[in-house]
Amino acid sequence: MNGHTERQPDPKIIDLLKQDPASVAHISLEYFPPRTELGVKNLHARMARMLANTKSLYTDMTWGAGGSTADLSLELALHAHRTGHVSNMHLTCTNMEKDGDPIKAVHDALQTAYDGGIRNIVALRGDPPEGEKEWSAAEGGFKCALDLVKYIRKHFGDQFGISVAGYPEGHPNRISQLGAEEVENMSDAEKGRCCTHDGVTYVCKDDDYKKEMDYLKEKVDAGADFIITQMFFDAEVFKTFVNDCRTWGINCPIVPGLMCINAYPGFKKMTKFCKTRVPKSLEDRMESMKDDPEAVKAFGAEFGAEICRSLLESGSKILHFYTLNLEKVVYGITDELGITSGLIEQSNESDAKDMVAVGSAWARVGDTVKFSGGRGVVKEIKSDGTAVVDVDGNHVEVAKGSYEKVF
Numbered sequence: 001m002n003g004h005t006e007r008q009p010d011p012k013i014i015d016l017l018k019q020d021p022a023s024v025a026h027i028s029l030e031y032f033p034p035r036t037e038l039g040v041k042n043l044h045a046r047m048a049r050m051l052a053n054t055k056s057l058y059t060d061m062t063w064g065a066g067g068s069t070a071d072l073s074l075e076l077a078l079h080a081h082r083t084g085h086v087s088n089m090h091l092t093c094t095n096m097e098k099d100g101d102p103i104k105a106v107h108d109a110l111q112t113a114y115d116g117g118i119r120n121i122v123a124l125r126g127d128p129p130e131g132e133k134e135w136s137a138a139e140g141g142f143k144c145a146l147d148l149v150k151y152i153r154k155h156f157g158d159q160f161g162i163s164v165a166g167y168p169e170g171h172p173n174r175i176s177q178l179g180a181e182e183v184e185n186m187s188d189a190e191k192g193r194c195c196t197h198d199g200v201t202y203v204c205k206d207d208d209y210k211k212e213m214d215y216l217k218e219k220v221d222a223g224a225d226f227i228i229t230q231m232f233f234d235a236e237v238f239k240t241f242v243n244d245c246r247t248w249g250i251n252c253p254i255v256p257g258l259m260c261i262n263a264y265p266g267f268k269k270m271t272k273f274c275k276t277r278v279p280k281s282l283e284d285r286m287e288s289m290k291d292d293p294e295a296v297k298a299f300g301a302e303f304g305a306e307i308c309r310s311l312l313e314s315g316s317k318i319l320h321f322y323t324l325n326l327e328k329v330v331y332g333i334t335d336e337l338g339i340t341s342g343l344i345e346q347s348n349e350s351d352a353k354d355m356v357a358v359g360s361a362w363a364r365v366g367d368t369v370k371f372s373g374g375r376g377v378v379k380e381i382k383s384d385g386t387a388v389v390d391v392d393g394n395h396v397e398v399a400k401g402s403y404e405k406v407f
Contacts, residue, residue: 010086010119012161013058014225017253017318022055023339025308026318028088028255030060031325033072040072042351043325044079050327051085053343054334057318059085060122060228063092074109078116087118088163092126093142102141106148110156120161122228123148123219146219153223164219166227166254168241169193170204170212175275177202193237195277202275213248226252228320231259231270233303234277235310242314256311259322260329261300264290269366301332301344308337371403 017026029050034040047059061077063069077089093106110121125145142148145164152160169175170193178186178194178201186194187206194203204212216227227245232238242254261267264286271278278286282303289295308319321330331343367378369389376391387398 007082007084007117009117010081012225013086013088013120013163014161014253016057016086017226017255021317024337025312025316025339026057027054027334027339028058028060028318028320029054029056029330030062030257030320030322031076032062033064033069033076034325039325039351040076043076044083046325046327046351047080047085048083050323050330051083053331053346054340057086058088058120060088060320061090063090063124063126070105070109074112077113077118081117086120088120088122089113089118090122090124091148092124093145093148103151106142106151107155110152110160114156114159119159120163121152122163122165123152123224124165146215146222149219149222149224162224163226163228163255164216164224166216166229166241166245167204167212168229168232168237169195169275169277170209171230172274174208174212175202175204176208189240192240193277195271195275197272197275213244213250216245217248217250220250220252224252226255228255229257231257231274231276231322233259233271233282233307234279235307235314237277238311239314253318255318255320256316257320257322258304258307260304260324260326260333261286262297262324262326262329263293264296266324267296273366297329298332300329301336304329304333305336308333312337369398369403371398373398 029047031043031047034043050056051059059080061073061080063073073090077087081087091106091109093102113121123145125142125148142151149162149164152162183201186203189206189209190203193209194201196202220227227250229238229241238256245251245254259270267286270276285299285303286296289299311319321333323330326349328344328347328349331340331347334340335342335344365378365381368375369378369387371389373396374391376389376396378387379390379395380388382388386400387403389396389398389403
């Protein structure tokens with residue numbers, strides 16, 4: 001297939017996780033589908049290079065919001081399998097209708113993955129599709145990741161290993177903005193996972209956190225083998241989450257998801273959008289070097305290694321890196337930890353401009369866009385995709401397809 005020798009089906013990741021790492025820790029790497037053909041070609045090369053260099057245990061390929069990258073995600077996941085990776089394919093149940101059937105596209109994706117040798121799925125609900133602020137289930141379709149886990153187990157038995165997402169700080173949809181009095185009255189647990197952005201405090205309140213943990217237990221009880229967490233930048237938040245999982249009777253492996261810090265703007269935007277807790281020491285360091293891209297990358301490796309050491313000391317045996325389709329910071333971390341040696345000097349990110357996600361082309365509130373009338377900041381996205389753009393203080397409506405996100 002595609003010039004590569006047929007491979008046997010992948011092993012299940014849950015079985016691989018039971019093995020002791022050959023060095024300090026297992027690592028796994030996550031990629032997303034790039035927007036262009038050149039980006040895909042370059043990603044193929046990077047995936048091969050990083051597998052050879054790091055001996056990663058498995059490779060994740062994301063599935064775009066609203067099913068936007070369904071075909072490419074599937075092809076890249078199959079490519080990973082064909083070229084020696086243990087492929088862990090993300091699958092969402094957002095906006096996945098096919099021939100008017102909200103289930104068919106998901107089933108077909110699972111069948112194609114299975115027929116192609118993939119044996120591991122990350123079962124996710126997914127983000128809202130383009131032009132929509134809220135997620136909503138299609139009539140007769142999946143309502144949540146739990147439904148997807150149940151569906152896989154019902155129709156494919158134990159033929160797939162299944163992982164699910166865990167949220168140490170609470171799912172962003174359950175994170176609330178607090179008033180001054182609420183901030184004063186936070187519980188110790190809430191203080192440990194709250195965040196502050198632009199002077200506003202946010203937290204997943206204790207009652208909502210309990211609902212999150214109850215739901216996570218349901219996903220595991222329904223057949224999920226292990227958990228991969230949302231990104232975090234405070235190791236104590238992850239450790240608390242693991243302890244809470246054990247208290248809830250969730251005893252499966254919990255893989256820490258680690259976002260590599262590659263650039264100041266991306267870090268700020270991502271942490272604010274996800275309402276992620278950023279320790280004061282990290283915030284101060286990032287602010288001090290925000291105008292020095294190379295210093296940020298070097299610090300990204302330094303900070304990444306520091307948080308990884310804390311996780312390893314607490315018992316983690318695997319580190320899952322959200323690579324952002326780049327390699328330098330990952331190599332810096334693995335070199336620093338002693339998992340690899342001398343890789344950072346070999347890193348090549350000359351193709352970084354091509355490593356932009358398909359979904360990231362969609363403009364959301366707060367993004368800068370350009371159109372025939374100029375450029376400005378998106379203030380609102382209407383249900384039909386029309387953007388309300390602030391251009392020098394004037395609000396202009398720009399039709400869907402007539403504006404382009406500025407990176």
